[in-house]
Amino acid sequence: MIRGPGDDAAVVRARPLCVVSVDTMVDGVHFHLREGWATPAEVGRRALASALSDLAAMGASPGEAYIALGLPEGLVEEQALALVRGAGALAATCETTIAGGDVVAAPALSVSVTVVGWAECEEQLIARDGAQPGDLVGVTGKLGAAGAALAVLHARGDDGGRRGDPPGSEAVLALARSPLPRLREGQALAGAGARAMIDLSDGLASDAGHLGRASRVQLRIELERLPLADGVLDVCAALAADPHELAASGGEDYELCFCVPPARRESVESALEQAAGAGVTWVGEVLTGDSGVSLVAGDGREVRLGGFEHTW
């Protein structure tokens, strides 16, 4: 960073390709401060994680973040600082510099994060539109924690008490409150031959559909293969939810979904292991057809998942 906050604009040294994404979260829409469902620090962290996750999905290296805050009257300065510290803590672990931003008055707390990432050449970056029939469909990490956490919060009584939280709740809430954008994984996947990629912000059912439609193919995903995060099975048992359907429909897991030619399967697995100590779960394959996605249950029948409530 050559110039940071305090002048008219920030100035940083560039690399050949500039990759940019913007993500906004608003109180009452994307999180709920008042009900105690989220703290300001978590809001800062999650807003930055969501934006950085888009860079991960391109295979870009992280660079800078710019945070535009809208602060309502009732929010005290300490809460705003906690929000920025929450974002700052994640930025520090993601090789990201918070290089500027803006602060204005607003009717509700809002956080708009612009992230700038970098790449040396086009071949380093992976878009959504390169999947081809015959490719394998993989995901990083484990799914369902954010969806299960939201289900736990919704199931709480009006008093917000935690006494009735089902087993597994602590695990899924902890995971959901500190999402980690898969930046190293994204770069490793791009380098190892993934040819289409997207991050799971809306949930696999939606996001795999985006990728499939952009590539004019159909991603056939077997629900029972989805890797479940710690606590998801317990929470779903207590709340009578199908854990694999929840893992497919819940948003904000911020894992990556990607398509790889079968010949690159091993190189992708070892690249992920080397770069991030992470595994791959192969959850399906790419078929011809332009419906985007089809989700298949254990008995082979196709499952349609309705919209899922992501707000929390």
Next chain:
Amino acid sequence: MIRGPGDDAAVVRARPLCVVSVDTMVDGVHFHLREGWATPAEVGRRALASALSDLAAMGASPGEAYIALGLPEGLVEEQALALVRGAGALAATCETTIAGGDVVAAPALSVSVTVVGWAECEEQLIARDGAQPGDLVGVTGKLGAAGAALAVLHARGDDGGRRGDPPGSEAVLALARSPLPRLREGQALAGAGARAMIDLSDGLASDAGHLGRASRVQLRIELERLPLADGVLDVCAALAADPHELAASGGEDYELCFCVPPARRESVESALEQAAGAGVTWVGEVLTGDSGVSLVAGDGREVRLGGFEHTW
């Protein structure tokens, strides 16, 4: 632009230095849709102008803009599209590509614009902290239109009728509604030897103070030398306001204020003329002292200007 909206992130070819600024405007705080003081198209234009003006103040070349919209329930799609078109029309005249953004639900209309500009080397960019005693202080264009327009709107009755608008109102309202960021002027000034620069978003009295304090000097500005925009004299006569004080205290004129060694005076004047067909008004000089700014009336007495209401 290699990849625009529709993938996880936008991808553009970079130049060696990346210059970024973020600017947010919120309904009820920075503009008032309901009172009819601003249209959605004007809001889009002004939000982009405000952000691009920061790039102008650095001497950067414009590149891309990313627009994060918060849309309240009552806003119809046509209004949101009008806002984006308003920004798009300005972008087209400023060699700026709208390369992405975000749209979310929000309690009030908000527009957060991130602009990315470019430069080849550090010497092309001008910060706030380079002014030195003995420098001349100049401004581009003419001042006071936005402040006078705001005064006209405040003076209207509760019915919002325009019948009582004083002479000059149409001129200042037209200027205030379509601000032009001084991008070419900023680059010309940087190339011709300006050594400190800032854009006039909060008003000269405030912004010259920012520059003066960043440079640890005092900008002595003679109010009577300030160039007044068309209509300002008439409006001020009708509303019993001092036109030069209004020109110094009113925000959102988006002209540039800059400091130049006396030896570069002619080269700055001819560079501005060549690059933008624009003139310079020399409004003061830089003195030792770290008070930032002093404003001097025609009789030599120092003038202190209170805060000015910028909301409209």
